[in-house]
Amino acid sequence: xxxxxxxxxxxxxxxxxxxxxxxxxxxxxxxxxxxxxxxxxxxxxxxxxxxxxxxxxxxxxxxxxxxxxxxxxxxxxxxxxxxxxxxxxxxxxxxxxxxxxxxxxxxxxxxxxxxxxxxxxxxxxxxxxxxxxxxxxxxxxxxxxxxxxxxxxxxxxxxxxxxxxxxxxxxxxxxxxxxxxxxxxxxxxxxxxxxxxxxxxxxxxxxxxxxxxxxxxxxxxxxxxxxxxxxxxxxxxxxxxxxxxxxxxxxxxxxxxxxxxxxxxxxxxxxxxxxxxxxxxxxxxxxxxxxxxxxxxxxxxxxxxxxxxxxxxxxxxxxxxxxxxxxxxxxxxxxxxxxxxxxxxxxxxxxxxxxxxxxxxxxxxxxxxxxxxxxx
Numbered sequence: 001x002x003x004x005x006x007x008x009x010x011x012x013x014x015x016x017x018x019x020x021x022x023x024x025x026x027x028x029x030x031x032x033x034x035x036x037x038x039x040x041x042x043x044x045x046x047x048x049x050x051x052x053x054x055x056x057x058x059x060x061x062x063x064x065x066x067x068x069x070x071x072x073x074x075x076x077x078x079x080x081x082x083x084x085x086x087x088x089x090x091x092x093x094x095x096x097x098x099x100x101x102x103x104x105x106x107x108x109x110x111x112x113x114x115x116x117x118x119x120x121x122x123x124x125x126x127x128x129x130x131x132x133x134x135x136x137x138x139x140x141x142x143x144x145x146x147x148x149x150x151x152x153x154x155x156x157x158x159x160x161x162x163x164x165x166x167x168x169x170x171x172x173x174x175x176x177x178x179x180x181x182x183x184x185x186x187x188x189x190x191x192x193x194x195x196x197x198x199x200x201x202x203x204x205x206x207x208x209x210x211x212x213x214x215x216x217x218x219x220x221x222x223x224x225x226x227x228x229x230x231x232x233x234x235x236x237x238x239x240x241x242x243x244x245x246x247x248x249x250x251x252x253x254x255x256x257x258x259x260x261x262x263x264x265x266x267x268x269x270x271x272x273x274x275x276x277x278x279x280x281x282x283x284x285x286x287x288x289x290x291x292x293x294x295x296x297x298x299x300x301x302x303x304x305x306x307x308x309x310x311x312x313x314x315x316x317x318x319x320x321x322x323x324x325x326x327x328x329x330x331x332x333x334x335x336x337x338x339x340x341x342x343x344x345x346x347x348x349x350x351x352x353x354x355x356x357x358x359x360x361x362x363x364x365x366x367x368x369x370x371x372x373x374x375x376x
Contacts, residue, residue, distance in 0.1 A: 073335065077173060079118070079163050079177040084181075086183060117137070128339055129339060143165060169366065171374070182265050198290075200283055252266055
């Protein structure tokens with residue numbers, strides 16, 4: 001009896017040792033297998049998806065790389081969002097998003113407050129690469145349990161939430177964001193003296209429904225009344241009216257030209273490409289690369305610093321990049337000409353066009369595109 005107990009104890013101890021060794025050496029392989037099993041499969045899907053937002057590390061935090069190309073620079077990722085919200089220009093918005101915190105109070109019809117342009121800019125001091133990537137505004141996502149296009153998230157949530165959502169979609173931690181309305185972007189381009197840009201094709205668009213309200217005009221003809229509330233008549237006996245505003249019009253010719261602020265916004269807003277989002281993506285990326293090419297230079301340091309200050313004080317912008325942040329990053333930003341430039345194409349499937357355009361994507365495929373640009 002004693003002998004059998006002794007044998008069992010010896011066998012048990014040996015088993016513990018063997019399984020411990022197996023667990024130690026096999027754990028990485030088992031984890032690899034379970035990770036592949038538990039993560040979504042890499043396949044296209046039209047279903048909206050909501051992701052866990054990755055933790056955003058501080059620039060260069062924890063990086064150990066003896067081959068850093070720009071050791072004095074700080075790597076960072078910037079999200080640029082162009083909003084088409086223009087309450088002083090267009091009068092047919094839904095209830096002003098500034099006047100209600102309850103999205104359910106917004107009227108069912110009318111113009112929406114959207115993120116019209118969504119751009120990621122990544123400076124990687126480790127590799128010496130500056131990456132540009134346009135994210136589709138019509139990307140189908142789930143925000144706060146509601147399926148919608150990515151561009152419509154701003155109307156229900158703030159820019160911080162929007163930035164976190166883009167970070168979750170791309171797997172690219174975002175250090176800074178700048179959300180700028182069209183009117184302010186117009187002013188910024190004019191302050192910079194315009195931008196030289198090669199317009200890729202003739203751009204013409206006119207919409208009678210999108211009335212621009214100029215001084216002395218209105219969304220629709222409004223009868224002019226006298227002090228007694230009676231219509232004022234002209235010399236022919238017809239009621240006088242305040243005329244309607246002019247139709248919103250984009251009218252640009254193809255070719256290299258210097259664009260003022262208004263025309264620069266036309267380039268970014270135009271969406272009449274035969275290939276839909278693909279054409280717009282190329283134009284938007286090309287525009288911002290031209291912007292950095294011309295203005296991310298040492299001689300523009302003071303001017304760009306002033307623009308960052310403007311973004312921090314204007315009600316038409318929202319940013320978490322402070323003037324102090326800009327000073328910390330200025331040496332990196334202004335060294336743009338020394339960096340290798342590349343475009344990262346957001347992998348997706350596009351269906352429909354115009355207002356009915358919808359973009360679907362695969363999480364794993366998107367992650368694989370941006371993985372090499374993240375901090376390692």
